[in-house]
Structure formats: C-alpha cells, structure tokens
Amino acid sequence: MIIAIDGPAASGKGTIARRLAHKYGLHHLDTGLLYRAVAKAVLDAGFPPDDIGQAIAAAAALDPEKFDESALKTQQITEAASVVAAIPQVRAALMNYQRAFAQKPPGVVLDGRDIGTVIAPAAEVKLFVFASPQVRAKRRVAELKARGEEADEQAVLADLVRRDERDSRRAAAPLMPAPDAHLLDTTHLDIDAALRAAVAIIEAVRTGRKRG
Ligand code: CDP
Numbered sequence: 317m318i319i320a321i322d323g324p325a326a327s328g329k330g331t332i333a334r335r336l337a338h339k340y341g342l343h344h345l346d347t348g349l350l351y352r353a354v355a356k357a358v359l360d361a362g363f364p365p366d367d368i369g370q371a372i373a374a375a376a377a378l379d380p381e382k383f384d385e386s387a388l389k390t391q392q393i394t395e396a397a398s399v400v401a402a403i404p405q406v407r408a409a410l411m412n413y414q415r416a417f418a419q420k421p422p423g424v425v426l427d428g429r430d431i432g433t434v435i436a437p438a439a440e441v442k443l444f445v446f447a448s449p450q451v452r453a454k455r456r457v458a459e460l461k462a463r464g465e466e467a468d469e470q471a472v473l474a475d476l477v478r479r480d481e482r483d484s485r486r487a488a489a490p491l492m493p494a495p496d497a498h499l500l501d502t503t504h505l506d507i508d509a510a511l512r513a514a515v516a517i518i519e520a521v522r523t524g525r526k527r528g
Contacts, residue, residue: 317342317423318438319518320431323445324480324491325394326452326459328502328510332445333427335511336518343420347428347435348397350410351379352388355396365396368403375400375409390465391475398479401429404488413433429483432494441521443514444493447503449477 319336323329330346336346355365357374365371387393400406407430412434418424426435432442446457453473460467483491493499498517502510 317440318418318436319423320439320442320494320497321425321427321438321445322429322431322433322443322491322493322497323427323451324483325476326456326504327445328445328455329427329443329445329506331507332443332500332510332514333425335507336514339511339515340423340425340518342425343417344424344425345414345417345427347410347426347431349383349385349388350378350380350413351397351401351406352393352504353380353383353392354400354406354410356526358400359393359396365399368405368470371400371403373403375406376415378410380413386463389459391460391465395475395479398482402482402486404429407434407488429491430489432497432526433492434489437494437521440525441518442494442497443500443517444497445500445502445510445514447501449473449480451503452476456481 319342321329321333333346334344354371354374358365358367358370363370414426418426418436432439450473452471453476456472456476457467457469458514500513500517505513
C-alpha cells in the first residue's frame, strides 16, 4: 500500500504521515528533508540557494541515509529548501530515490508537495492536508519554540504564506491536490482528531476497494 500525503507548510501532514506509518506498519519518508538537505549543502558550501549549478550538484550527491533531521529544520533552511525545490533538475535528481522508496514492502507513507501528483500517482490513498494560514503559523511557532528557536508569529505567518505561494506557483511539480486526493482540513482538529479523520478516509477507501 502507498499512502501519499501532500499539503502546505505546517498543515499537520508530517505528523499524520508518521502516525499512519506507525499504525499500519509502513515505512515513512518525509520528502521535505531531501530538499532541506540539498539547501543545507548549498548554504554550507557558501552559495546562495538559487545557485542552480550548486543545487543540482548537491542533489546528485545527496545521501538520504545520513540526515541529521534537527539540523535541517531551521528557519533559514526551510526558506532555502523552497528555493532549491523550484529547480526542475533538483527535483529530477531526487525522483529515483523517492520512487524506489515507494516500492518498499509492505508499503509506505510519503509526505510532501508532489507525492500524489508526480512521485506516486498510482498511490492507493491520497490525502491533501491543509489548514488556515493563521492556525498553521501558530503550530509552526510552537514547533520552533520547542526546538529552542526564537519565533515571532507575524513573521512566521508572512514566511509561510510567501513559501506556499512559491511552492504553488512554480512550474515544476507545484503544490496542488491530485484530482483524486481526499481533502483533509485540520484547521479545527488537534493531532488526534486529524489522525482519526485520516484513518477514516483510508478505511473507507480500502472498504470501497474490497467491495468494488
Ligand atoms: O514542514 P514544512 O511543510 O514546512 O516543510 P517541508 O515539508 O519539509 O518542505 C520544505 C520545502 O521543500 C517546501 O516548502 C517545498 O518547497 C519543498 N518540497 C517540495 O517541493 N516537494 C516535496 N515533495 C517536499 C518538499
């Protein structure tokens, strides 16, 4: 089984993906980490994130088994990730790894921006998780503070809206729901309620398949 989860920043998709993987005994890949790692490599080498040559080389050299997740979650890398993610050759270089991961038995949960549309268009279940920008900004502030980073809610909101726009307007694999994705609005849901809603969708899809 492949469960594809897409959605904008801080919508809850990552937590839902992790918990679904645990519940169903599936592998989980947070594909945002791939773009974050490319961004970090470019910045660490002293280049701006829109240096196309550096970003392509970093994507080609990436070793996804060696990620230090907490070092990839800073605000600077978050912003830079969305810049390198708009470069088509960077996306192409990361495609094989994601598609190979998606074939792992007994199944996988992948979360990102283009999983249901580009990486795994044949996924059994596709979720598009979203929430109002204000609620998402509050969640991201809480996350950053828990990590010990300073965070101003208005600034986080502005960053998040700008990044959503960049992710949605880019030509290469823009953020958008697949036509057959189930929409999950988490604006008024805490994480347990969001997980229950996701499970309900998955169970309905599976039951429908068995009947059909
Ligand atoms: O956690 P958050 O949603 O803020 O970020 P993320 O999922 O780690 O993704 C960081 C950035 O990587 C996004 O803003 C996208 O530009 C890019 N990304 C992408 O283009 N495609 C994916 N499948 C995953 C992330």
